[in-house]
Each structure stands twice: as structure tokens, then as C-alpha cells.
Amino acid sequence: MEYWDIYDSNKQRTGRIMQRNDFTMKEGDYHLTVLGVIRRTDGKYLITQRALNKHWAAGWWEVSGGGVMAGEESADAVRREVLEETGLDVANAKEGGYMFSYHRESEGDNYFVDIYRFTMDFEESDVKPQFTEMQGFKLAEKSEIEELARQGIFLHYDSIKAVFE
Numbered sequence: 001m002e003y004w005d006i007y008d009s010n011k012q013r014t015g016r017i018m019q020r021n022d023f024t025m026k027e028g029d030y031h032l033t034v035l036g037v038i039r040r041t042d043g044k045y046l047i048t049q050r051a052l053n054k055h056w057a058a059g060w061w062e063v064s065g066g067g068v069m070a071g072e073e074s075a076d077a078v079r080r081e082v083l084e085e086t087g088l089d090v091a092n093a094k095e096g097g098y099m100f101s102y103h104r105e106s107e108g109d110n111y112f113v114d115i116y117r118f119t120m121d122f123e124e125s126d127v128k129p130q131f132t133e134m135q136g137f138k139l140a141e142k143s144e145i146e147e148l149a150r151q152g153i154f155l156h157y158d159s160i161k162a163v164f165e
Contacts, residue, residue, distance in 0.1 A: 003070040004031045011101070011112050017070045030103065030110040034078040035065035035156065037117040037163045038088060039096075044139040045164065046086065046127065047154075051135050059135070061148045062155040065113075074098070074114045082118075086137070087128025093118035102159045113156070117163050 002020040005013045007030040018031065025031070038046040045063075052058045064085040068077040075098065082090050090096065096118030103112045129137055140148075142164050149157035 002067070004067050005070045006030070007032055007112060011103075020067060025110055028110075030112055032068040032074060032077075032112045032114065033065060034068060034074055034081060034114045034116065035063050035160060036078040036082040036090060037063045037099075037115070037160070038082065038086070038090070038122075039117060039119045040139060041094065041119060041121050044141060045145060046088075046137060047140050047145060047148075048085065048129070048134040048137045050155075051131065051133060057155055060153045060155050061145075063160070068114075075116070078114070078116045085130045085133050088120070088122055088126060090116075090118040090120065093120040095119045099163050113159070115160055115163055 003017045004020055006016040006018050006025070008014055009028055009030065011030070014029070018025065040046070047061050047063060050057055050060050050062060064082045065078070066081040068074055079090050082088055097116060099115045099117050101112055101114050104110065124139065127137055145154060145157070145164060148154040
């Protein structure tokens with residue numbers, strides 16, 4: 001069983017935890033997720049296509065990320081998520097780190113998202129997709145990501161587009 005810390009509206013841990021995906025949070029409670037944008041030194045971005053068996057947004061494009069486990073720091077979570085989903089270790093990045101956060105509020109599911117960007121050298125053959133999470137990946141130009149967003153099939157784009165600048 002996976003647990004997440006519960007945060008207050010100031011993004012401070014409350015000392016309480018919740019079971020992963022138990023979206024019966026009370027007003028003012030939040031959980032924390034991370035997204036890791038991977039940019040190659042040639043300016044292309046690693047994007048992944050969600051598995052078709054996903055409950056939500058199946059087949060849509062996104063960047064790696066996921067929930068921050070109870071007791072885990074955001075930076076450790078993004079490293080873990082990117083490594084699990086792509087096989088790439090952002091500890092080897094030439095540059096990068098935390099960029100910004102945003103939050104969403106919806107009935108029973110309030111959350112913060114910490115956005116990271118890492119620039120690193122890697123080949124497509126270095127990517128080891130976690131096929132339980134995704135059906136594939138590609139290295140995309142910024143314009144390709146913008147087009148996927150225009151089509152409405154790139155998750156979080158409006159909230160994270162600044163990271164592609």
C-alpha cells in the first residue's frame with residue numbers, strides 16, 4: 001500500500017497521511033505530485049504516451065511524473081519517477097532542477113505539482129519505458145508538443161508550458 005503526505009494550503013506537511021488515490025480529502029487538504037521534463041542537449045524533449053489501459057487520459061501524451069510518497073522529498077520523488085518510467089537517471093543531468101509549482105483544486109482531489117526540468121545527453125536506446133505506465137515515447141520538438149496540446153492530447157500543457165521555453 002502506498003501512502004502520501006497531506007499538505008495544507010501553504011504546501012506544508014500536516015503530519016497526516018492518506019492512501020494513494022483516496023480522493024476523499026477534506027477542504028484545505030492537498031497532496032503533492034511531481035513532473036520531470038527531460039530535455040536533450042539538442043533541444044528535443046522526451047515525452048511519453050500513456051498506456052491505453054489507463055483509467056484517465058489513455059493514449060494522451062505527457063512527461064514523466066507521479067505522486068510523492070509519505071516522507072519523501074519532492075526532488076527525490078521526481079528522480080524516482082523518471083527513473084522508474086524511463087530508465088534515465090536525472091542525477092546524470094548536465095543541468096536542471098526545480099522550476100516552479102502550481103496547484104489544482106477539485107472536489108476531493110486538491111494537489112500541488114512541482115515541475116522540474118533536466119537537460120542531459122542520452123540516446124533513444126537509453127530510454128527503458130515502463131510499459132505498465134506508457135505505450136511508447138518520442139523525442140519531440142517544442143512545436144510538436146504545442147501541436148499535441150492544440151489537439152487537446154498533451155496533459156498539463158497549459159500549466160507547464162513555461163518549462164518548454
